[in-house]
Amino acid sequence: MTEKPKRPMSAYMLWLNSAREQIKSENPGxxxxxxxxxxxxxxxxxxxxxxxxDKAAKAKEQYTKDLEAFNANGGGGEPKKAAKRGKKVAKKPVIKSKKKKNETDDEESEEEEESD
Structure with missing residues (x-):
């Protein structure tokens, strides 16, 4: 199965990739x-x-053609589950009811009284 084509780089990214070494050499460190x-x-x-x-436009045209071919051949099958990028929701803390706590306290005190 072929993978979905990657989105093309922008004009800036194409330029930056070609100019990065020059920037490094002119500004060491x-x-x-x-x-x-x-x-x-x-x-x-x-x-x-x-x-x-122009290079970015050509890359986008090629991407569009590749994407159309990918989709015409059935795409990627089952779509991947989209990753949620929002804030994580904290789980609610479990709150024990006071009634249950009191019941256990009462039972313990009754047991103490009986053993006396």
Whole structure:
């Protein structure tokens, strides 16, 4: 069974993957997060992004074709259960009724009285 095609990368991600090594060499010692921040600054400052936007458009066209072929061949069979990304719901604590507690206290005190 073939796997569902992955979504295509955006123009920015295509550019960042090609520019990452250059950013690393120009700024040695930067952390991964700092490299991404520097890349974002450089991307915003770029005047002409058409090359990367064209590559992203081609990748999206290919993805669309691949996805149509995937779905035409029956898709992935049973859909996977979607992972919930919300907050986890805490379980309610079990509250014992006071009546039961009092009943056991009464029984214990009766047993003590009888044994005297």
């Amino acid at each position: 930067l952390k991964v997060t700092d490299i991404a921040k520097k890349g974002g600054e450089m991307w915003r400052a770029m005047k002409d992004k058409t090359v990367w936007e």
